[in-house]
Amino acid sequence: MSQNIVYKTAKTAKKAFMNIRKLLIDRRHDPEPILGSDYSCSFPSQYIIEPGNICNLKCPFCVNGMERKDSHPNRGFLGLNEFKVLLNKISPYARRIYFYNWGEPFLNKNIHSMVRLAVDRGIETYISSNLSLTELNYKAIIESGLTSLVVSIDGACQETYGKYRVGGDYQLVLHNLAGLVEAKKRLNKATPNIYWQFLTNKFNEHDVEKAKETAKSLEVSIYFNKMTVLDESWEATALDASTVHEYFNGSDPTLYRGAERTLPLFLKDVVFHPDLLNLCKQIINMMTINWDGGVFPCCSVYNKGAVIGNLIDQSLDEVWNSETFKKCRKYIYNYGGDQEKSPVCGTMPCFANSDHPLVKNRRKLMQ
Numbered sequence: 610m611s612q613n614i615v616y617k618t619a620k621t622a623k624k625a626f627m628n629i630r631k632l633l634i635d636r637r638h639d640p641e642p643i644l645g646s647d648y649s650c651s652f653p654s655q656y657i658i659e660p661g662n663i664c665n666l667k668c669p670f671c672v673n674g675m676e677r678k679d680s681h682p683n684r685g686f687l688g689l690n691e692f693k694v695l696l697n698k699i700s701p702y703a704r705r706i707y708f709y710n711w712g713e714p715f716l717n718k719n720i721h722s723m724v725r726l727a728v729d730r731g732i733e734t735y736i737s738s739n740l741s742l743t744e745l746n747y748k749a750i751i752e753s754g755l756t757s758l759v760v761s762i763d764g765a766c767q768e769t770y771g772k773y774r775v776g777g778d779y780q781l782v783l784h785n786l787a788g789l790v791e792a793k794k795r796l797n798k799a800t801p802n803i804y805w806q807f808l809t810n811k812f813n814e815h816d817v818e819k820a821k822e823t824a825k826s827l828e829v830s831i832y833f834n835k836m837t838v839l840d841e842s843w844e845a846t847a848l849d850a851s852t853v854h855e856y857f858n859g860s861d862p863t864l865y866r867g868a869e870r871t872l873p874l875f876l877k878d879v880v881f882h883p884d885l886l887n888l889c890k891q892i893i894n895m896m897t898i899n900w901d902g903g904v905f906p907c908c909s910v911y912n913k914g915a916v917i918g919n920l921i922d923q924s925l926d927e928v929w930n931s932e933t934f935k936k937c938r939k940y941i942y943n944y945g946g947d948q949e950k951s952p953v954c955g956t957m958p959c960f961a962n963s964d965h966p967l968v969k970n971r972r973k974l975m976q
């Protein structure tokens with residue numbers, strides 16, 4: 610057999626294997642998480658992996674803009690070897706990886722290799738980026754096989770955009786967006802799906818129609834959502850429901866699903882936490898991993914005290930079903946009575962526990 614035939618046969622076999630694997634993964638992960646009576650849980654199918662908690666912008670209500678004293682003290686980027694360690698542990702269970710949390714993903718020089726390694730294992734991959742970057746490799750982004758890219762553009766001119774995206778360059782973002790769309794066409798690729806995400810606040814909400822027109826001219830989908838703000842003077846008016854996730858039709862996995870108040874619990878007399886949020890559902894269906902391997906109970910907390918184990922050093926089971934994780938689940942899904950407060954959920958200044966009047970108000974709207 611010539612080398613060429615061997616190569617082609619191996620390639621076809623690999624493709625067939627990947628397709629079968631994907632089918633198996635889809636089937637295996639569709640069921641709801643299984644929560645045991647001791648609050649241990651089946652392994653999650655969704656993972657947030659932080660490429661690095663460093664950013665070029667300083668958005669006022671993001672950790673990077675607030676420079677909060679309680680923020681995670683270690684700043685850095687996930688290394689490729691460390692990512693491989695994580696991937697080996699999660700890939701038998703992972704269906705989706707969100708490569709973003711509290712930083713700018715494209716600042717990690719290994720991001721494209723990481724995405725490609727995940728894609729090659731049949732995992733869907735998602736990135737949210739500010740795209741206000743002077744060095745962006747369009748070809749590498751597209752050829753990495755990335756499933757979806759959300760671009761954060763909260764405005765339709767420099768003035769409204771720059772009010773929140775402090776340090777961002779509106780024209781540069783549009784230039785990059787157009788470059789990506791053009792490269793996708795040139796390379797004849799269907800992915801990544803590209804979405805313009807416009808978060809509304811008091812200063813940009815009048816730009817909604819203009820943004821829709823600009824998005825149309827760039828041939829990208831746009832959707833709107835209300836920005837979470839911690840200053841009343843920033844509060845946007847309520848959004849027209851038809852513009853919220855207009856292009857997602859409620860089915861895009863980048864949106865965290867509602868925390869339905871029915872769970873596959875084999876427990877009696879369950880009392881849900883009164884402030885149970887979509888976010889809190891992550892404790893049974895999603896793992897948030899920091900760039901240094903530290904694991905958080907959900908994507909809303911980032912400070913050192915919220916770290917529950919380390920997935921570079923420990924096994925998936927050791928972290929996910931540790932006593933602390935189990936206590937967090939009990940706190941959220943069987944609240945009250947004489948239970949101990951969890952050392953993380955219950956004590957963190959997180960979205961579910963916050964007494965901030967604006968957060969409380971937003972919480973009410975989200976329930």
Ligand SMILES: C[S@@+](CC[C@H](N)C(=O)[O-])C[C@H]1O[C@@H](n2cnc3c(N)ncnc32)[C@H](O)[C@@H]1O
Binds near residue numbers: 671711806836838
């Ligand atoms: C912290 S960012 C990290 C990814 C990237 N730097 C970006 O901004 O797209 C993660 C997501 O949070 C969103 N985000 C930032 N500030 C927000 C706010 N005040 N309310 C709601 N979402 C916000 C971003 O637009 C992004 O989709």
Ligand code: SF4
Binds near residue numbers: 667673
């Ligand atoms: S661009 Fe993203 S990570 Fe950077 S400060 Fe803004 S919201 Fe935070």
Ligand code: SF4
Binds near residue numbers: 906959961
């Ligand atoms: S209680 Fe707080 S830290 Fe725990 S999952 Fe909910 S939002 Fe996250």
